[in-house]
Each structure stands twice: as structure tokens, then as C-alpha cells.
Amino acid sequence: MNNQPVAVLDSGVGGLPYLAWIKAHLPQERLIYVADRKNFPYGEKSAAQVTQAVLETTQLLQDRCQPKLLAVACNTASVVALEALRQTFSFPIVGVVPAVKTAAQVTKNGRIGVLATRQTANSAYLSQLINDYCPGKSVFRYAASDLVELVESDFRPDSPEKARILGRWARQLQEADVDTVVLACTHFLHVEEDLKNLLPPNFQLVDSRDGVGRRTKDLLASQGLLAEPEDSAQSLDKPDLFYFTASVQWSVELRHDLEAKYAYFAQRFGLQLGGAWVL
Numbered sequence: 001m002n003n004q005p006v007a008v009l010d011s012g013v014g015g016l017p018y019l020a021w022i023k024a025h026l027p028q029e030r031l032i033y034v035a036d037r038k039n040f041p042y043g044e045k046s047a048a049q050v051t052q053a054v055l056e057t058t059q060l061l062q063d064r065c066q067p068k069l070l071a072v073a074c075n076t077a078s079v080v081a082l083e084a085l086r087q088t089f090s091f092p093i094v095g096v097v098p099a100v101k102t103a104a105q106v107t108k109n110g111r112i113g114v115l116a117t118r119q120t121a122n123s124a125y126l127s128q129l130i131n132d133y134c135p136g137k138s139v140f141r142y143a144a145s146d147l148v149e150l151v152e153s154d155f156r157p158d159s160p161e162k163a164r165i166l167g168r169w170a171r172q173l174q175e176a177d178v179d180t181v182v183l184a185c186t187h188f189l190h191v192e193e194d195l196k197n198l199l200p201p202n203f204q205l206v207d208s209r210d211g212v213g214r215r216t217k218d219l220l221a222s223q224g225l226l227a228e229p230e231d232s233a234q235s236l237d238k239p240d241l242f243y244f245t246a247s248v249q250w251s252v253e254l255r256h257d258l259e260a261k262y263a264y265f266a267q268r269f270g271l272q273l274g275g276a277w278v279l
């Protein structure tokens, strides 16, 4: 038994749907979410820069929250930095593997689209997954940086930008005649329903929530790290928290703006805003 928190990390709000899985299936666990906003977007950085950012932010997490497990709910960080993380930290670390294997199992016409960040789309790791699981299938990779930016910065449900950008991606996927789309960037889960509504009903969208969630649960169980159930008064005392990294160089206005946006997201996912880690 271990009542330390489980941490979930992404560059922004992308990891929240992954956290939601963990929260729903492991309700006794205390959760800490960290949006490494100072280093957003990971997908436009080099592998070395992403690795450094993730190592630094995980060090902060360790110093401030002593997590018993870290779920890296970010495809980009998982693809480039998992090995370095596991060599540096002693707690168990779960990463996201783009759901290429699932896509290969469910496609009917053998044509798959992978929507990812630039870094993931161009990675050797993704090439290896495609070689391993998609022999004889046609796989198209797309670097959808505009979609990452949109989800992170403009999440008004009726945003005209959102309709424009998603409309363009829906057309591109249909032109490629794929029937299965891998959401290989966690940010895209926030627009999954909108994208689905723009695509014909035979399209399937797949992601890695189940795999990451089940792996988290199994690791906690097998290493004797599951939390003891607490009574409700105790758990009210220890809410699940949302932190974000921020730069000392940012203006106060920018930080307040982000605080307001993240407070909205935190509330939607049942977390309390813990505030900014200013670096």
C-alpha cells in the first residue's frame, strides 16, 4: 500500500483524457497533473530538447510531489524520452505507444492515417511500429501542429478556427481514403468527437488510453503500490491537483490568462488548480 500520488505529465492539456481513465478506474488514487507549458510545444522541438524538458520537469515533480508512478501522457515525450526517464528516476514510468497495432487490427480497407506532432510523425519509433504491425497496409503520417496549437490555445466550443482546421483535416483524411485514424497526440482526444462528426460513419478513431490506463493499474498492483481507500473526509482534504510550468520571463497577464484557462480544464476533469511552477 502506498498513498503517494500518481503523476500524469504532458506539455499542456493533452494528458487530461488519460488522467480521466486513471481517475475513473482507480478512484482511491491521489492524482497530480503537470502541464509543462513552459516547454510547449514538444512536437516542434528536437528530440534532445524534449528529453531535457521532460527530465527537468520530472525532477521538479519528484522534488515537490514525490510521485510513486509517472504516466507520461504524451506521445512525443514517450517516443523520444522514455529511456532517459527510466534511467534517471527509480519510480515506475508508463509511456504512450501510438495505437498503430490497434489500428492495424480494426482497419477494413487496410488504409490508416496517423495524426501526430511533427516530432512523432517523423520518428524512427513510429516507423518501427508501422514496420512491425502494418505489413501490407498503407499508412499515412500527418504532422498536425496546427491542431495541437488549436487545442492548447483556443478551446471555445464554437471557435470558427476549430471548424476550419478540423474541416481541413477531415477532408485530407477522406482524400487519402483511410478508414482508421490513430490519434497519436494526446491533445487530439479533446477534439475527437468534433472530428468524428465531420467524417463518414465508417471511420474509426483509435488512441492509447486503455493501454496506458491498464499498464498503470497493473504496475501499481504488481509492485504493491495501490493506495489504501480513504474515507471521504480524508479524500476531500487531498484533492487531485493541476500544476503548470511557467517561465519567469512571461508577463503577469500571460500567466493569469493561462491560469484562467487551466482552471477551466482542471474543473472539467475534477481537479483543483495547484498553480504555476515558475522557472
Ligand code: DGL
Residues within 6 Å of the ligand: 010, 011, 012, 014, 015, 040, 041, 042, 043, 044, 073, 074, 075, 076, 077, 117, 120, 148, 184, 185, 186, 187
Ligand atoms: N500532447 C503531446 C503528444 O501527445 C504533444 C503536444 C506538443 O507538441 O507539445 O504528443
